[in-house]
Amino acid sequence: MALGVALLGRGGRHEADTGPVDAPRASPAAAATALASFVTAVEERDGAALTALAPPDDASATADLAGIASNAEALDLEAVTARYVDQVGTVAADGRWSGVVELTWQLGGLDEAPSSADVVATFAPVGDGLGIASFGTVAAAGTRMPLWLRGRLSVARAPDVLVMVDGGGAEARAVLSRTRRGVDVVRRVLPEWRGPVVVEVPAGGADLDEALGASPGTYAAIAGVTATAGQGTGPDAPVHVFVNPDVTDGLRRAGAQVVMSHELTHLATDAARTPLEPWLLEGFADYVALRDTGLPDRTTLGRAIAAVRRDGVPRGLPRSADFDTRAAGLQASYEEAWLACRVVADRLGEQGLVSVYGEAAEGQPLERVLARAGLPTGELTALWRDRLRGLAG
DSSP: OEEOOEEEEETTEEEEEOOEEOOOOOOHHHHHHHHHHHHHHHHTTOHHHHHTTSOTTOHHHHHHHHHHHHHHHHHTEEEEEEEEEEEESOOOTTSOEEEEEEEEEEETTTOSSOEEEEEEEEEEEETTEEEEEEEEOOGGGTOOOOGGGSSOOEEEEETTEEEEESSOHHHHHHHHHHHHHHHHHHHHHOTTOOOOEEEEEOSSHHHHHHHTTOOTTTTTTOSEEEEESSSOOSTTSOEEEEEOHHHHTTSOHHHHHHHHHHHHHHHHTTGGGOOOOHHHHHHHHHHHHHTTTOOOHHHHTHHHHHHHHHHOOOSSSOOGGGGOTTOTTHHHHHHHHHHHHHHHHHHHOHHHHHHHHHHHHTTOOHHHHHHHHTOOHHHHHHHHHHHHHHHHO
């Protein structure tokens, strides 16, 4: 109950009446009850119970909650929990308010352990309690928006592969085919890798940012990301491939396939949790993805060649800052990294490149690994610069 102040006129005088005024308040207990009902309905795949949580006459909330019920079945969701943490903002006049919720979930048969993330739930009056109007994010709270909370998804499966798309079934099937081809591409170089693979395709770059808890625009120009599905980064935290259709929809079929094969290489090498020199991490993924494409250098190295013609040959291999998602020369840096890995493979053989990557991924200093393999960093850099100079003509 909040206290209000009303000014009452009495013969030219004004006195303050500090009597109680009803105003909507947040109720953590009611929010916890709504979340418990949500979890039970998801576990039981009970669409009617989920849609009963929607505020009256809120068609959007009803559709989203019905979609979540469908997703729970299609994705075989397990280990779903939702714990109320804290209020965000104030209570609106209609009684709606938001709170941070600690959420866990797991894809049955694919994820080794649950993912976890803080999401923002908007609660609204339903009957004598609270329902759930929507899920979302608040940038300042470091929250995420898991794709399965966005309403009905299209899901496609193959053995050890699952694709979820915020779009139509045809798109899901196309991404599944691309994923299966990518798995074959990766196994040509890393034959012992066996997955599993989960690919998530949000509706666009803005939703990708929210899925990964990134600030708006972070992944606007990025075609794909391999990252943990939630906020955890431990050894058993599920790692998924995320695709940005705002970028991949503008690529030709071969380009979209290279993106997928690149990200699957990251998945196969656990790159999301492996501290490694970025030029080797990204260059190796492109080496695998481009290995058998037959694409000419003028296509695969076009931006790097243009950069050399414009700015001259770089003095050194690409650095961490060159791979910032907003860096102006990002694509050229990827191409330069790929060329560096090609130089390593040319000198040491493909298995030599794989060994260099593996030893560095285990934590051995890269300079020492290269020197022991017979290709010191200085020599590699000189060969790489000569190759760039020759390509630029």
